[in-house]
Amino acid sequence: MVNKHWETSLSKFMTKILRHTPEAFGVTLDPQDGSCPIEDLLKAVQTEPKWSHITADDIRGVVDRSEKQRFEIRAGRIRARYGHSHDKVQYERGTPPLILYHGTNERALPSIMEEGIRPMGRKYVHLSEGTQFAAMAGSRRGELVILQVRTREAAVAGVEFYYAGNEVWLAERIPADCCTLLAAD
Structure with a gap:
């Protein structure tokens, strides 16, 4: 065991x-x-x-x-696979699903809705294909909120996405106007 x-x-x-x-x-x-x-x-x-x-x-x-x-x-x-703070590891650029998710805490929400999602002490913003991983990542530091990221709009705004594996996607930043708060069930 x-x-x-x-x-x-x-x-x-x-x-x-x-x-x-x-x-x-x-x-x-x-x-x-x-x-x-x-x-x-x-x-x-x-x-x-x-x-x-x-x-x-x-x-x-x-x-x-x-x-x-x-x-x-x-x-x-x-x-x-992800989360590096020491050096920027090279990832292959890719085309993500139309919607990705980002888990964070309620205190960070006003800043994100104004400035977008930033990597904060990391090299990349972490996004996931499903809400389960986003919930695990976002629930560590307070009341969980999950954002939907519209990837097509973000790509048009110049965001490049990188696939880290296991349904995790990375980006250097996500503009605020590409994010929507996911309604609670």
Whole structure:
């Protein structure tokens, strides 16, 4: 049986390394996709006494069971799919569905409706194809609100969209006039 608290804690530590401070742990990320060999991440994780016993299988388990699908493993390399604050990882430009969703909190709503959605300490705004992921992302810091983003209008306004995988889309910003508050059920 998997200890959910332990796994969540390890996931947060992996997030810190892969999304925010890889250099502090001696990890070099590929500038194109933000990946590194699993073995490099494992060595970095094991430098912390709390995680000295971690194996590559433990890391794979975190990736496989992550509800938010934060990580991806391909060909022996691991990367965070989104949420980077250290460098702008290259993503392939794409054409998203006509509507994407952004979860945020009620306090941020007036600013968003005036200035649009901005990345705030991250490199990109995170959007999702469904409301479930938007709700998970937006409910962390207060009363949840979900915005619908009209992507065709945003593209006409010059917004470029990038697909990060697992129904997550990224953009540098979203103009306010492309956003509508999703009515509560």
